[in-house]
Amino acid sequence: MIFTVTLNTAVDRIIEIEGVLTRKANNKTRSIKYDIGGKAIHVSVALSYMNIPNIATGIIGGKKGRFMVEMAKKKGVDCHFFEQEESETRESIVLLDQSGQGSYMITQGGFTLSEQSISKIREFLINNVQKDDIVVFAGTPPKDFNIQDYHDLLMVVKNKEAKLVADTTKEYLQAALTCRPILIKPNEFEFQEFLQQELNTIDDYKNALRSMDELAEIIVVSLGKKGSIAKRGNEIVIVTPPTISEVNETGAGDFFVAGLVAKLHEEATLEEILRFGTAVGASKAMQKEVAHFDYQEALSLMSECTIERV
C-alpha cells in the first residue's frame, strides 16, 4: 500500500488575471477556482487517477478542510483525514496572469497541530503501515511544528521497515535523511541549501550526489525547466523534459513525485522512474488546475523525455 501524509493541508484559490499582473493597478480577474493543495495529497490524486491503491491521511480543519477532502474524494482519493477542532485549513493563493511567465504562489503557514492531532496521525501510521509499504511525506509542516514530532512520525515508517519518500526542505529534509529514505526530491536550491554548497556544473552535482551515498537510496534533484538529475547506487542519470506549452506549473513538482512513486512501486529502473515522473509533471504543467494531470498525455510524453547517463 502507498500512504501520503499531508500535515499542512490547503485549499488552493487559483485566480486568473486579465493581462499581465501590474503593481499599483486595478488588476481584473478572469476566473477564480478552488483546488486541492498541500503537496502530499497531490500524490494521492495522481495515483488514484492511475488506479494505484493508496490512502491519503493528514490533518484538516474547519470548512476549508472538509471542502478539500470532498474535492479529493471526487477525484477518487481514499481519504482518512483527522479534523482538528477550532482550526481552519489554510488557503494558498495561485495567481495566473497572461504573461506566460509562470504563476505567483502565496501560501499561509497553516494552523498549529495539537498533540492530539499528532497522536492520531502517529497511531494511524502505526496501525496501518506494513513492511515494504511506501509512505510519502510532502509539503511544509505547519510553521511551528516541532521537528522532534516530525522525526517521530518518520521513525514509525522506518521502524515498520516501510519505504519513506520525503519531498520536503530545510530541517524537515535533514530529519528525513536520518531515516534513510528510499527517495528524496529536493530542487536545486533546496539541495544546495542542504549541502551549504554552490553547485554550478553537472560534475558539481555528480560529486555532491556521490557524497550523499548512504543518506538515501534514490536522490532526485529537480532542476526546473532543465529537468532533473538522479542517483541510485552507482547510476546517475539526467532527464530533460519534453517541450510543452505550459499553462500552470503549480503542482508540477508534486505530480513529478507522484510519477516517481508510481514507478518506484512497480520496482522500475531508475530511467523509467525518471522518465515517467517527468512526463507526469509535464502533463500537470499543461493544465490550468493545480491537482490534475492527463494520464494518457503523460504516457505519450514519456518518449519525448531524453535521458543521459553520466
Ligand code: TA6
Ligand atoms: O506545489 C503546489 C502546492 O502544493 C500548492 O498546492 C500549495 O498548496 C503549496 O504547494 C503548498 O506548499 P507547502 O510547501 O506550503 O506545503
